[in-house]
Amino acid sequence: MKTYQGTAVRDGRFWAVKIAGVGITQGRSRSEARDMALDLIEIMKKIPPDQFEVHLEFEPTCG
Template identity: 40%
Template structure:
């Protein structure tokens, strides 16, 4: 959803539980909950927002981070690396498809596959012969 509202939550370990405080709520609303696991705490945070705002959970997103700065930074670093890898994978796929089209215009599908280190069947999917 393009217009999905995002609420930020901070989770603090308290013994065997995560205590979650949801930020960004309208003034006067306090969103505090807990869960035994990270997943449960995140679900409970979404439940609290839905209940307080009287909206379905599909109408918003909760981004939860640990209060511990080392943990939060580790998550942020991993997310950024994953996003960069996804962009690099997309660029590699586009470059491979472009190379397949260029090579098959001047060489066989089998040779193009050998040149690019992929199967000739994959090349045939990337650069199908026209007509």
């Protein structure tokens, strides 16, 4: 099973998520950011979600 790596950075009210080799998406919560990352990979790579995993690294926020 393929694993995609991504990073999430807080940008105002959103988490901006970048998945290496796939693209960028966003979500308002950590949970939504992960869901959006899964959707992005499924759409852009044209593979069903049961055939890949995603590992997101959430960067710490200040303040």
